[in-house]
Amino acid sequence: MNAEACKHIAVSSRNLGAYLIYVSTDYVFDGERGFYREEDTPNPINHYGYTKMMGEEFVKRYAKSWCIARTSVIYGWGGLKLNFATWLIKNLKQGGQVKALVDQYVSPTLNSNLAEMLIEIAEKRLQGILHTAGANRVSRYEFAKKLAEIFNLNPDLVTPAKMVELQWMARRPRDSSLNTTKCSSILKRSKPMRLEEALEK
Numbered sequence: 001m002n003a004e005a006c007k008h009i010a011v012s013s014r015n016l017g018a019y020l021i022y023v024s025t026d027y028v029f030d031g032e033r034g035f036y037r038e039e040d041t042p043n044p045i046n047h048y049g050y051t052k053m054m055g056e057e058f059v060k061r062y063a064k065s066w067c068i069a070r071t072s073v074i075y076g077w078g079g080l081k082l083n084f085a086t087w088l089i090k091n092l093k094q095g096g097q098v099k100a101l102v103d104q105y106v107s108p109t110l111n112s113n114l115a116e117m118l119i120e121i122a123e124k125r126l127q128g129i130l131h132t133a134g135a136n137r138v139s140r141y142e143f144a145k146k147l148a149e150i151f152n153l154n155p156d157l158v159t160p161a162k163m164v165e166l167q168w169m170a171r172r173p174r175d176s177s178l179n180t181t182k183c184s185s186i187l188k189r190s191k192p193m194r195l196e197e198a199l200e201k
Contacts, residue, residue, distance in 0.1 A: 001051075002048075002051035002052050002054070002055045003051045003052075003054035003055050003058065006022060006054075006055035006058050006059065007055075007058040007062060010022075010058050010059050010061070010062035010063040010066070011062045011063075013063045013064070013065070013066070014062055014063055014064045017064075017065075018065070019065045019066070019067075019122065019125050020059060020063045020065065020066045020067075021066070021067050021068075021069055021118060021121060021122060022055060022056065022059045022066065022067070022068050022069070023069050023071060023118070024052050024055065024056055024068050024069065024070045024071070025048075025049065025052045025070060025071065025072070026070060026071070026072040026073075026106065026107065026133065026173070026176035026177070026178050027044060027046065027048055027049035027052060027172075027173060027176060028042035028043075028044050028049050028052055028053045028056065028070065029042060029043060029044070029049075029173055029176050030043040030044065030045050030173055031045070031172070031173020031174040031175045031176045032173075032174070032175070033175065034105055034137065034174075034175030034176065034177045035137055035175075035177050035178070035179045036131070036176070036177070036178055036179060037131070037179045037181075037182070038070075038128070038129040038130065038131055038179075038182055042056070045171045045172075045173060046170040046171050046172070047170065048170065049173075056068050056129075065125065065127065066127065067121050067125075067126050067127060067128060067129070067130060068128070068129045068130070069117070069118060069121060069130050069132040070129065070130070070131050070132065070133070070178060071107075071109045071114055071131075071132050071133045071178075072106050072107040072108065072109055072133040072134070072176065072177070072178055073106045073107065073108045073109060073134075073143075074109050074110075074111050074114060075108055075109070075110065075111065076110050076111030076112055077111075078111065079111075084108075084140070084143070085108075085143075085147055085199075088100075088144055088147055088148075088158075089147070089151060089153070091157075092148055092151075092153040092154060092157050092158075093153065095154075095157070096157065097157050097158075097159055098144065098157060098158055098159070099159050099160075099161035100139075100140045100141040100143070100144035100145075100158055100159070100160065100161060101139060101140040101141055101160075101161055101162065101163055101166075102139050102140075102141040102160045102161070102162060103139065103162050103163055103174065104139060104140050104163055104172060104173075104174060104175070105137055105138065105139050105174070105175040105176070105177045106137075106138065106139075106140065106143070106176060106177055107131075107133035107134045107135075107136065107137055107138075107176075107177045107178045107180070108133075108134045108136070108138065108143050108195060108198070109132070109133045109134045109192075109198075110134065110193060110198035110199075110201065112201070113134070113190065113192070113193045113198060113201075114132055114133075116189070116190035117132045117183065117187060117190045117191075117192070118132065119190070120187050120188070120189050120190045121187070126186065130182060130183045130186070131178040131179060131180050131182065131183055131192075132180070132183055132192065133178040133180055133192060134180075134192055134193060134194070134195055134198060135180050135184070135191075135192040135193060135194045135195070136194055136195040137175075137177035138177075138195060141158065141160050141161075143195065144158045145158055146195060146196065146199060147199055150196065150199040150200060151199075180192040
């Protein structure tokens with residue numbers, strides 16, 4: 001889906017003379033450094049990140065007019081599936097204790113902010129790679145504590161955990177946070193939002 005299907009879409013967009021936006025992910029990076037720029041070389045450490053990187057490569061190879069929009073930890077209202085923020089809110093409202101990682105850093109992205117950025121990109125037909133994520137680099141623990149504070153939930157229910165404690169099937173990048181400076185300078189109407197502002201919204 002992330003690679004082969006994208007290849008066919010990229011070929012079709014070229015044949016139709018259509019502009020293509022491919023929404024990609026921070027997981028194309030290995031997480032060894034963090035605060036990645038658009039020019040940094042992808043080096044995924046799990047299969048999901050690899051398939052998204054291949055999707056990016058197919059877009060660059062086969063589409064004529066395109067933008068690769070990388071994002072990170074999308075959250076917000078809507079959709080059938082709980083995301084990290086809505087899962088936290090649900091558990092904290094029920095008085096449940098939640099574990100959040102102190103050693104995994106990301107750039108949490110409000111879904112409506114991402115949508116607004118993608119619309120502006122489409123309207124301007126911007127070319128190349130853009131990091132369309134939230135403006136803050138935070139640990140999942142910091143994100144959870146800030147969310148509890150903004151939503152008037154008990155922050156003491158958020159307990160720190162480390163990546164080594166979790167029994168994941170696949171490896172995760174330690175710091176896949178994205179540098180959104182380029183996006184902030186190019187977009188005029190819908191810039192990457194800071195975490196507190198996004199949570200208030």
